[in-house]
Amino acid sequence: MTRVLTQDRVRARLRDTVDPERGRIPMFVYSDPDVYELELQTVFRDAWLFVAHVSELPEAGSFVVRDMGEESVIVARGDDETVRVFLNSCRHRGMRLACEDFGTTNRWRCPYHGFTYGSKGEFLGTLIGAPYERIAYPGGLDRDALHLIEAKVGVHQGLVFATWAKEPEDLRGYLGDLAWYLDLVVGRAELEVVGVPQKWMVPTGWKLPSENFTADAYHTATAHSFTARLGLTKGVDFGRDGYHVDPGGGHGLGIGVHDEAEGSYFPPELADEYAARLDPDQLALLKRIKNTHGNVFPNLSFLIPNFIEIDGRRVTGMMLRLWQPCGPDKVQVWSWHLVEKNAPRWWKDLGRKMYTQTFGASGMFDQDDTENWEAQTRNANAALTRSEEVYLHYEMGLDIEPLKDFPGPGAVYDGKFSEAAGRSFYRTWLDHLSGAERA
Structure with missing residues (x-):
């Protein structure tokens, strides 16, 4: 009863204080x-929830161990x-069956009692x-009743998702308008x-990095200004030019573009x-992409980092990033580098090098971002003791109208400086917590 009363109190507080429409988040x-x-x-x-890429499961009997929420899954x-x-x-x-991160096997044998x-x-x-x-269970075991508990699974362009929902919306419907843009990243070729995947811990709540990839191109001019000082970009405004996309459903992305004449x-x-x-409109947009960041609600981020020239070749190191919750103020970061299977060797080799140097566990960009998220989380923890609410400002682009002639779906804004998708993220998040239908 106490737990139910606590949840009711939390829901009431969230309804009273979280106001995405006005850009106010406590x-x-x-x-x-x-x-x-x-x-x-x-x-x-x-x-x-994202759990794997199909290329991680190359043959029958292959498996990986991942998490859904805080529950381990095979x-x-x-x-x-x-x-x-x-x-x-x-x-x-209730013992874990698979204790390895990955493998190939004909069976899983419980290390406790041998089931x-x-x-x-x-x-x-x-x-x-x-x-x-025969000795321990002379009457036999009901094998059907002891079947492993199974989640529902959906696959989109090689991305494997799972859910515990009893009657979930199909995965394609869940992705909605985001799918058109997501296909530019993971569907343009066989990846x-x-x-x-690299893994490391960060003392931050899962929402901060998720919303960062959803909607925050604004921080790049300050947090990542080193790119201009090192000559990796022409200026600190590399995160501005392009489009901010609010596809609904709590998803979001930013698409950085270069001049069409550059090819x-x-x-x-x-x-x-x-x-x-890709369809012709997708292909035309792909030819202009210089960077793309986004997030599939709740916690799967994707990134095509800014192209950097090495030995006369422009290259990027594409990644997927999962913000795996491990508590209210801790995440385990899962980071995958993906590349086109049929790509030339130079693209694969330089792409892996760029991924490691920029967004790997010790990458230049992650050092900037994680320090910010850690400090934000420390402030959020300290604010829990305050008697009055501390509200944060999510009003960027609140009064800006979306473009009317963009070829892709969703609400698309000229320029990447906007928090429209961030407001959508918290609107969807609030709907889940309050039990409302997903917007």
């Missing part, structure tokens, strides 16, 4: 433990090529045996993950594959 939402608990029960139960490919997601918990005593589950074919996720079963920065060797996979 600081307590970033790190309040009661808010975080409610997020785990709503956002991370009902939303579609993402596995069966003999039928279908990817499935199971709670990484033995049905006997064994199939990882391939018709037995995938099914209990197939237990030690001394593959390079190596294994495409992407490898000419891949032009035919791009043309086969």
